[in-house]
Amino acid sequence: SQKIEQNSEALNIQEGKTATLTCNYTNYSPAYLQWYRQDPGRGPVFLLLIRENEKEKRKERLKVTFDTTLKQSLFHITASQPADSATYLCALEGDTGRRALTFGSGTRLQVQP
Amino acid sequence: ETGVTQTPRHLVMGMTNKKSLKCEQHLGHNAMYWYKQSAKKPLELMFVYSLEERVENNSVPSRFSPECPNSSHLFLHLHTLQPEDSALYLCASSQDIAEPHGNEQFFGPGTRLTVL
Numbered sequence: 001s002q003k004i005e006q007n008s009e010a011l012n013i014q015e016g017k018t019a020t021l022t023c024n025y026t027n028y029s030p031a032y033l034q035w036y037r038q039d040p041g042r043g044p045v046f047l048l049l050i051r052e053n054e055k056e057k058r059k060e061r062l063k064v065t066f067d068t069t070l071k072q073s074l075f076h077i078t079a080s081q082p083a084d085s086a087t088y089l090c091a092l093e094g095d096t097g098r099r100a101l102t103f104g105s106g107t108r109l110q111v112q113p
Numbered sequence: 114e115t116g117v118t119q120t121p122r123h124l125v126m127g128m129t130n131k132k133s134l135k136c137e138q139h140l141g142h143n144a145m146y147w148y149k150q151s152a153k154k155p156l157e158l159m160f161v162y163s164l165e166e167r168v169e170n171n172s173v174p175s176r177f178s179p180e181c182p183n184s185s186h187l188f189l190h191l192h193t194l195q196p197e198d199s200a201l202y203l204c205a206s207s208q209d210i211a212e213p214h215g216n217e218q219f220f221g222p223g224t225r226l227t228v229l
């Protein structure tokens with residue numbers, strides 16, 4: 001079955017730096033991959049979707065890349081701010097078809113002022 | 114607000130109780146989902162409904178019983194739960210399950226369930 005790994009449980013960076021989070025997957029070739037943000041005690045909030053034929057996608061200070069050869073997505077937050085502190089989840093379509101998402105365990109980002 | 118509401122936000126129940134979680138979406142979506150989120154574990158998909166029909170059940174114990182009376186409402190009926198069922202239960206909805214939308218999901222705030 002498919003497996004999703006996010007590079008680390010926690011990442012601490014200084015305000016103004018670029019945060020880079022990694023999502024690796026195995027045993028599947030998804031047509032798209034998504035990134036969500038989750039704050040403590042809240043539901044995840046959709047950020048970006050990138051398709052298999054797209055190498056890169058940007059939204060304001062966010063950038064996502066998708067390398068289907070490496071089976072990896074990178075999620076970048078440039079000019080990070082303390083308000084960016086949250087858990088970031090990657091998700092891809094389930095291997096039972098395009099009916100649901102399979103989520104990674106997330107990376108908790110802490111941006112220090 | 115994401116357009117998906119869940120009640121109650123917090124629930125404490127004993128192992129012999131019967132309770133229900135409610136989810137409502139105001140987005141006109143056709144698909145709804147229940148997820149379980151335990152500490153330090155990924156979101157676990159429990160049930161998927163598309164157009165009010167259950168299309169996926171990830172081998173969830175029968176003590177969890179979903180109900181989808183229409184495309185805007187989703188329930189999770191709970192009975193004889195175990196302490197290990199304590200978790201955050203999240204409801205989500207999406208436009209549908211077909212391309213080209215991908216499957217962007219809108220989540221509710223969740224119900225924090227504690228089983229004593």
